[in-house]
Amino acid sequence: MDDLFHLGKQHIKDTKPYQAGKPIEEVERELGLSNIIKLASNENPLGPSPKAVEAATSALHNIHLYPDALYFKLRKKLSQYTKVDMQNITLGNGSENCLECLIKAYIDEDSNVVLDQYAFATIRILVKAYGAQEQLIPSINYRHDVKAMVNSVNSHTKIIFVVNPNNPTGTYITHDELVYLLDNVPPTVIVAVDEAYYEYMDQPDYPHTVELLSKYANLVISRTFSKVFGIAGLRLGYLLTSYPVSELLHRSRMPFNVNSCAVAAGIASLEDHEFLARTKKVNAEGLIQVRDGLEALGIEYIPSVANFITIDMKTDAQLVYNQILHKGVIVRPLVPYGLPNHLRVTIGTYDQNVRLLQVLREVYHA
């Protein structure tokens, strides 16, 4: 690599690009397989809402026009959905872009960021790309240790990230734990709670984050349309914050960072209550189906509340991943998380789950 790479900023050069789930087409091309199922990226196995597809199709006819840079309609709709004032909602090109806008606004090379050791990899990549030191807090039983997080705060700490439930562990912290965290860190430290799987949660002790926003101006909530709403390919996420933070984010984001199809599909997705209910039902049933199947096979797993489950193969999971891949099922190895024996599998439809359990049986007892 010659000079023009080396002239780049050190923490960009040091960035290790995110390892995405393998696309179906790539596996088809490389392995000459068909009838492949992808349970690697926590996508909605039911596809997108038909109403979202219809709305986005309609939006395509005006796609020569730039989006409304203030995204009035979608933010208004999200305000009704979340009960958060429209001025405190910031949109992003996926929640990754939301988190990047937040990090870009607050973090520099003097900053320290607190994260769980198994926190979603994209956040760690971003934190490092902006030059911050990361303070990794050991998990307790794969759960965030909020007391240790509080104790790790120092004068350089700018943001504490809580991924809730966490990807890839599938565990969550409770409302009381989050309140403890908020009550015990300085009000100048941002507590950023990623709720990518929010709609799947029906645990009564799951945090009611929106209710906490009015009390804690340092609370930031990120959510996405890539999971339960099934439009990962359109890239749409949003942040719920206090007003001072949203004013800063408005300066940190690019004016047209969300595309017009995502806007139309996002609005329609929020209106399709039937699709949301069906997605949640399929996932709840699928989680039980997969857990029961894993137990029957004697495969250990981390109890999950989300639309995926992380399993412990007690052996080099990269090898298992490859074996499964050759049988046409794409899952996610967790080597980048320091979990070399674990695989993360997305909960699919009933038939997909049957096939997953079948290939696991074939490789596990081989």
Add this chain to the structure above:
Amino acid sequence: MDDLFHLGKQHIKDTKPYQAGKPIEEVERELGLSNIIKLASNENPLGPSPKAVEAATSALHNIHLYPDALYFKLRKKLSQYTKVDMQNITLGNGSENCLECLIKAYIDEDSNVVLDQYAFATIRILVKAYGAQEQLIPSINYRHDVKAMVNSVNSHTKIIFVVNPNNPTGTYITHDELVYLLDNVPPTVIVAVDEAYYEYMDQPDYPHTVELLSKYANLVISRTFSKVFGIAGLRLGYLLTSYPVSELLHRSRMPFNVNSCAVAAGIASLEDHEFLARTKKVNAEGLIQVRDGLEALGIEYIPSVANFITIDMKTDAQLVYNQILHKGVIVRPLVPYGLPNHLRVTIGTYDQNVRLLQVLREVYHA
């Protein structure tokens, strides 16, 4: 504004968000008008290519899946179109996102960036958001002064931006001028040429930038699908660079920064030669129509080679803008560029141009 705004990074706090062209719906809502035409954002008056709409519609059915993070198909297609090796093509969520990836990779608070005084505002906003000093070079007759640009380079200079043709002035630098610039700046200084209007150009002395890429590893070319290809609402742009730069950009961009509808529409747009030819013809004829009309009205303009033209109203153009707006035609005042008497108008269809000239006549001779 309380603490959590002030705790943000100084150059983000100082950012003045980009003033976008007013959306049609907003004008309808605010002024109670209908039959509005928008000639404010240099969009394609013919709309998107029907083939692009068809391809994007089809892509919507798999929109629950994340995009291929490497964007293999679109980059391969762009490689054929541009004659640049696929590994040297980086995609972005509009060319704004491309330019942000570049700036993020190279620029910090010690950096100095060279720009023309009338350079496209988004670039200046980005440069400042990343903390760099901008070195503004006075234009000569609204054209970039390449000699002054060369002379302004110092040991802190990281990037020289050439917007070609420039938005909002519509002027361009020639192949010889660009070669002069490249020959006279250190090979460690990036020369970033924004060619958002590339396909409109048929001037024989317009730079053949791709041919220069192999000789000058510090040359970066940015292009967009928002103008001639008519898919501004889908957000798609790309960078053509040398390999060391593309390797750095791969670490600077987010893995899913382009949505799947943009990918599908982008590929189809590159294949729709008929639409491209028709767009260019309508624009070439429209430019003549508008120039002739302006001359008949006695309104001065900056000679433009793009799909817009900047006119000098010899009076407060913000007032004229408002008068025109109330007649249902949205154009762009150029106060943010230090051009308080100028308006930028997009070349429309024949009928739109007639209407533009009509409202200009009404307000100019009022």
